[in-house]
Amino acid sequence: MTIPEKTLQAQIHELTLSRCSFAIYRLPWTDEPILVMQQEGEAQTLQQLTELNGKKGFVLAPFQVTPQHPIVLIRPDIVAKEWPAIGTALKDLPQFPAADNTCPSEPVQTETTLKERYEAAFDRFITPLKEKKFQKLVLSRHYTTDLKEDFRPLDTFIQACNSYPRMMISLCHTPQTGTWIGSTPEIILSGQEEQWHTVALAGTMPMQGDVMPTEWSQKNQEEQAYVGDYIRKTIKKFGSKLTEKGPYTARAGQLVHLKTDFHFMLKETGHLGDILHELHPTPAVCGLPKEQAYEFITANEGGDRCYYSGIIGWLDPTGHTSLYVNLRCMHITGHQATLYAGGGILASSTADTEWEETQQKMNTMRNILSLN
Template identity: 50%
Template sequence: MIDEEISNLTTIDAFIQRKQPFAVYRIPGEKVPRLLTQAEGAVRLIYDLKELNGQRGFVIAPFQVSESCPVVLIQPDQWGQPLSVDDDTEEDRKVALRLQGQESFLTSSTEEYAACFHTFINALRDRTFDKLVLSRHLTVDKVADFSPLSIFRAACKRYIHSYIYLCYTPQTGIWLGSTPEIILSGEEDEWHTVALAGTQPLQDGRLPQVWDEKNRKEQDYVASYIRRQLLSLDIHATENGPYPAYAGALSHLKTDFRFALKDNKGLGDLLKVLHPTPAVCGLPKEEAYQFILQNEGYDRRYYSGFIGWLDPEGRTDIYVNLRCMHIEDKQLTLYAGGGLLASSELNDEWLETEKKLQTIKRLIAVPPLKS
């Protein structure tokens, strides 16, 4: 088993060296990740989500589409051998022990975050917006023996309820993430999206059952938005929720929306009306989107965009790109955000972003696979 994984690790390193696009991903509930790559031709670059209509491939979309951050579609011509992450080895058990209790939170916010928070909260208290999402990024040095595939494998084993991915294209660079939020999944006449908002830590590993007004209100904004956006395309969904759901060491409130589509070739149109949801942006949507671009103070790039397999004639599984990092030659950039309402408090929101960053931070110390 380890020999097979060493081989796959070498293969993925070779993809990056050759600048060959690839993606490896694990869907929640599945044990075996999938590996795909495009050996021939260039990936497709897209600047309007409607151009995804009728397309098939692995899509990587940014928060804001631009010349420097286009939507990228990997159209695979090769599928690799599946990677197993199911068998525990002695090294896995050592890693699991090391990760237990590995929480290192900065309890005081930075001046930069605090300044952005006050800009955002003033706009909310002036009632310009119902909700805004303020995010931040953290850059750390990459150690010499850093192994993206080892971290991918560790994430698959630790975060069984999340969508885990590792991907590379020359346009995007290397991204790795562990996200709980579906933006669109399904096939044939059964489709699914979710409203996911509000955050609490798990309580002794269990889902919290009591949620305060701020969290319930935040989730209701997202659910109401999705309901309206679906109806704008004459899509009538059945709903289940809200209920608490796992997201790593955290929990969110979740509402499921299930529906049929008249024409599965219009998935780009549907993604365009859903993205970005208030879970990563705010309300009113367009005004909140512009406010974030002008006041957040940095470029989110592919964080809070969406990522996954798109196939109008088969199975589609696309997730919002949360709890992720951008892997560069000498550094790693981690991303996290939180929903703000007029009642939000600085220290609470800062600590929430710290806990979300921990999803990936706790994996960075994972040692590389050894031969």
């Protein structure tokens, strides 16, 4: 991706310190940054995904909606593509008030403390799995790291674009959500007119140098099949002419996942919010049975997922929609970043392997931070 002018880097940095609402994103296999910005007021907040029916804009939805973490919708007063047009669009902006600086610095935890905490959560999760109360539960964690003095969000966005051509890269800021940067491999809903697409993505292995490993363990195959079954069942309620491709091995940075593509037809696009409400959270980020798993995770995970494992992207019922699950992401707070990752746990899982998998997933963001 071409590097924008230095003034643009500084301008975007300033905007992340204000009460402006904007997103810059880049779709997989494209080289085109897209800016969506609200020129006045703050992003709309919603309490339910169904409220997105018929709406257009850039969406950031949390894993769990709470008063602190609403669904936000950035009104697309400005949409600009490519750096020169983005630079022009940002020239005559009104002055936005400064963001509340209410984020006290988090103490940076040692790896030993983080691992002990993870192991305790793993124990809470594995017991009901072994008792067959759940078929699958996704356990996630987060950790906070200090950023370099000269950290610039747009630099990191560009590093992510250059490092991860297959992923959807985003930098999103609203007063309600703060600043999020991510690099996600997982579509939740994309398409236009009658043609729609979603995926079942689960199971993880590291790349072997430049070679994609393709021998999948039974555990990985099972955890992906749960996601596939759930998506198939959900999509059948809304769409017709469902076709499926996979599971096949798909690369995501230095990892590979098992992926099934689902293509289907929608007669009308005014109810995309209903589909999202039914799909989210899929067993790729939650578990089965869904409602009980959701309750269990929010009560027992021991952390706040905020916008990690929620939904991020562009929604347009009359044009093209590209919505993703917000994975491999981080929340920027002052001079710190909080990175998030999780993984599917089955009764056969072991804590060490699952911990290692979250490390590898967090490396997606960690690696580009160290490039800055």
